[in-house]
Amino acid sequence: MKGEIMRVELISVGTEILLGDIVNTNTAYLSKELATLGIDVHRQTTVGDNRDRLLQTLSTAFCENDTVIITGGLGPTDDDITKECAAEYFNRDFYFHEYSWAKILERLTRSGRNLITDNNKKQAMIPNGAIVLENFCGTAPGIIIEEENKRIILMPGPPREMKDMFKKSVRPYLERFSSKKFISKYIRFYGIGESLLETKIKYLMDNQTNPTLALYAKTGEVLLRVTASDDTVELCEKLINDKVLEIEKIVGEYIYLIGDDNISETQTELHNVVANLLIENKLTISVAESLTGGQLSSMLVEKGGISVSLLEGIVCYSNKSKIHALGVKEETLNQFGAVSEQTAKEMVIGVSRRLNSDVAVATTGIAGPKSDDTNKPVGLVYIAVYYQGEVKVFERIFTGSRELIRTRSSIEALNEVRKIILEHI
């Protein structure tokens, strides 16, 4: 099998998915992970906890594919029939797996469950000849059954358990089938939309073979995944680094982070990059928020350890607060309005002075759905940044819902903080 390309069908089992009670995120996660291994998913199917329908789905799946990955239906109750169906399909009996049982008991006891029923023993029953995958986040072990050129991989349904098991056991198992290595790098962009970025690197996107390029858009940010495959890690890295250099030449000014795929999502977002910049450079920051209403501060606080940098945030949603807490002049508010360059400037200076922070940032704007009593449009936002005495104010117009305008303003403001720090350090 080594070197051949696997054909995979993903099956999700669970009546709660069929009823629409939960959104199936496992499938997207697995598909993306498999893509980085060069493995194509040919179909994704969801069925309920129903023996006949699962067996029939398995038959259809193995007509066209050699590998089936199933998530869900490994629980302790009678409803959970995934393992039973897989064993039936491959004609295997069960045995009681002592190690898994010990692990299940340990976990149930630790979580304070006194009542351990015979039901729980079901999760320690393993089809003969199967590979057992330890579950470090839950009670249901994973299972791989191989037969000739077919294989079925069973993982628990809860995303946290599934992802952990995939990373620790399934991914390494699948990697053994490929003679190639696969390496990815992620380039993170801010300040350029997905479609403009695509246009600018169109000839690279159109002519991609190895490395491959994949674009992902998030609110305010765009992510480009560069994946190379070759015989060795070194050769992969060389391919990627050459491609990254090419991309940097065209759109380098919009890149805020280049990282490998082992960095978790949350550590790489723009606000975490800003939080890290502050902490690493021992800079203190104060925040004054009108339309963002605490969101910007809250994004910084997502980072553990930010307490050394974040001195204070003021949610000055009322004019009273802008005057009282930040020393914005009443004349300024009357003459230019709360949503103005002048107010933003006085806000950022005012908040920086409260506790003498090195850096400060202020936002004021109209989030909608209605405008204020002025003629200013919904989406008009002023962002002021302060760095040790220097002040810059930016005017922006954002579109979208109230929520989106606020989020874009927070991210945009954090990006201006990032830029002013980089100018000075």
Next chain:
Amino acid sequence: MKGEIMRVELISVGTEILLGDIVNTNTAYLSKELATLGIDVHRQTTVGDNRDRLLQTLSTAFCENDTVIITGGLGPTDDDITKECAAEYFNRDFYFHEYSWAKILERLTRSGRNLITDNNKKQAMIPNGAIVLENFCGTAPGIIIEEENKRIILMPGPPREMKDMFKKSVRPYLERFSSKKFISKYIRFYGIGESLLETKIKYLMDNQTNPTLALYAKTGEVLLRVTASDDTVELCEKLINDKVLEIEKIVGEYIYLIGDDNISETQTELHNVVANLLIENKLTISVAESLTGGQLSSMLVEKGGISVSLLEGIVCYSNKSKIHALGVKEETLNQFGAVSEQTAKEMVIGVSRRLNSDVAVATTGIAGPKSDDTNKPVGLVYIAVYYQGEVKVFERIFTGSRELIRTRSSIEALNEVRKIILEHI
């Protein structure tokens, strides 16, 4: 067909879903909507933009089901082959639909597209004898092909377009197949976990026939959907109201909102309920946040019109700020620590006094991942609420990630605000 129960398979078409580049939310939405119509979904399948595989999936689907709903693959490019495959399956030719073309031209011109290519005409081609569903949010019309007891319903992939088309055309179409009416109400709970709630109303859950009950858990909140079906709307409402009364008798103390299913998700969340309470009762509020770091204020600001109530928020992440902005005593911080009942109390009094608000709320706690230098555990949180001179402090221990502990603290604090307002008005 009227009165018979439909058997439905949902098919999502799109290579971007197979690659895991987007999470498929359409399927959950449709499944849930169909459930409220009493229609069961028997399987959900995703295939790429691939003719052979889609045709084969269609064949399999119609072996077991009478109705297939497909989303995606109705775009203008050559890749988009859903309509072509459906027409091929039902042996239909295409004709050019003038009305759809006029609508497409109108939309493209309005969005500033000057270059309208022949490609776009593809979206106005309709299979002979099909029902055309107007797309009010995009260019691709929806299509229904009926033949004997089978029917196929095609809708565009972008969720906004699909949902709008479902509500305006597909749902009314499907309702005609049922002789019954279906009505739902949603009961929203706070302060009780999903499993405890399930235990308390177990005999109702176990013996449900009509109305049916469905539980949904969200962070910190639980939702119970009660769906009744009967010959008239009035009979449905009677059934639901009786059931709601029964539920209120058992767990009424945890209910914060009962609403019909027409209220959008965001208007019914706990923080919106609190924002409405403040606005409607002309109460002003000030917020002091340590561990929640602006999140609580930001939740209130999600509500347009909150500016009349929210005077100010202080993100007092540093002790300096707690002392300087809120007047927390240094001795209190030294003796009891920043995470203590005493500090929370001084915070809430301090913030209420700044602008003399009617209501105030303060949070302080250890969000993790590490504890502070004291022996206090991660997840320990103090919440103080103030209402016109009266102060209450609550100690809570939350588990989970840093993010989860912060979110739970924000929601818990808002719930205490809700309760103290309800005690007084």
